[in-house]
Amino acid sequence: MTSLEPAFFDCPTLDLAEKLLGKIFVRRMKAGFELRGRIVETEAYLGSGDEACHAWRGRTKRNSMMFAEPGRLYVYFTYGCHYMLNIVSEPEHTAGAVLIRAMEPLAGESFMQERRKTSLATNLMSGPGKLTQAMAIDLSCNGSSLFGEEFHIGNAPELRKDAIGKSTRTGITRSRNLPWRRFIIGNPHVSKAKVME
DNA sequence: AGCGTGATCTTT
């Protein structure tokens, strides 16, 4: 399996959110084994014109990684207990990122089961907080490159257009009308969409 | 349907 190269990430954030579906996120642990997950759900966040984006009002200490060159990880902590995994997009000095919302476990399941305290495959990484817990991703991963030893994304065939679903983003209050969520239709590892009035 | 939990950001 070949790894995605920098050129893959050099595209508009919304395109990247779609292109990442089906690709294989890989973390090589220091102990030698690998954690792998197939990306099945994403959301796009843009600095300009997107009030739900951390960087919509400019650069701060937390969001500064969103201004880095594409192909890095942007990890932050929220709700007092969850880490969120994003992939930086857009050229350097322009804010943008794709939130990885759900993955289908492909390798390292026993490690994930222990961390998640469940053996149900569809409950290991079927949400943004769940997948960081399963893969032991925390603030120490913020800024990591996808072109190094520890993290990379494996290529996979492009999905058919009709296999990709679109909707508004989940769990936000501002800019909630923007249809910037992408997911693989019918995949059981997609997080269950929160129903809100 | 409700709430934990703590960093970050905004307002005073």
Place this chain on the structure above:
DNA sequence: AAGATCACGCTG
């Protein structure tokens, strides 16, 4: 310095 908010997950 204080208060509001938050790209969530779990229990009940």
